[in-house]
Amino acid sequence: MSEEKTTSVDATAQKTFLTYESVKSHTTQDDLWMVIHGKVYNCTKFIDEHPGGEEVLLDVGGLDATDAFEDVGHSEEARKILDELCIGELDPSEVVSSAKSPSTSDSSVSTSSSGSGFFSYIAFAAVIVAVGYYVYMQSANGATGNPI
Ligand code: HEM
Numbered sequence: 225m226s227e228e229k230t231t232s233v234d235a236t237a238q239k240t241f242l243t244y245e246s247v248k249s250h251t252t253q254d255d256l257w258m259v260i261h262g263k264v265y266n267c268t269k270f271i272d273e274h275p276g277g278e279e280v281l282l283d284v285g286g287l288d289a290t291d292a293f294e295d296v297g298h299s300e301e302a303r304k305i306l307d308e309l310c311i312g313e314l315d316p317s318e319v320v321s322s323a324k325s326p327s328t329s330d331s332s333v334s335t336s337s338s339g340s341g342f343f344s345y346i347a348f349a350a351v352i353v354a355v356g357y358y359v360y361m362q363s364a365n366g367a368t369g370n371p372i
Pocket residue numbers: 265267270274275276277280281284289292293296297298299300301302303305306309
């Protein structure tokens with residue numbers, strides 16, 4: 225007779241953990257939850273006040289809204305409001321499965337990947353040139369009838 229676990233409390237850190245499954249059932253104007261950066265927010269009271277309108281919030285109700293929230297470039301003020309709406313954290317075992325967001329809580333990200341990206345671009349271009357050259361040589365040989 226054990227019910228499925230939807231919440232648990234980490235007594236030492238006073239954190240409430242919620243499952244993604246439980247977030248998914250709060251999708252209406254009267255009861256709207258969403259996940260942003262691994263935390264769960266109850267946005268019900270804020271729907272009417274949202275400067276970006278209620279529609280966009282309802283669109284991401286019950287979902288991971290990290291990308292939608294960050295794409296808009298919300299202000300510090302918006303993040304303070306967010307803090308007030310926080311009702312818990314996504315169960316740690318589930319944060320990976322909604323892994324669109326980097327797990328850093330600061331906004332000081334974005335330094336690491338550009339260098340290696342450049343080199344893979346060069347490598348890709350080199351492969352394309354090599355294949356093109358090979359195909360060109362094959363067809364040139366075919367055209368002259370030269371077997372070598
Ligand atoms: C509970 C989560 C959210 C809070 C607390 C919040 C808060 C705010 C606040 C305070 C603003 C005013 C501008 C600013 O200070 O940045 C704003 C604007 C806006 N928000 Fe949100 N927002 C939330 C979620 C979202 C989501 C998920 C979307 C989805 C696309 C969104 C879309 C927008 C848009 C488009 C604007 C711009 C409105 C305009 O400048 O005309 N917001 N939001």
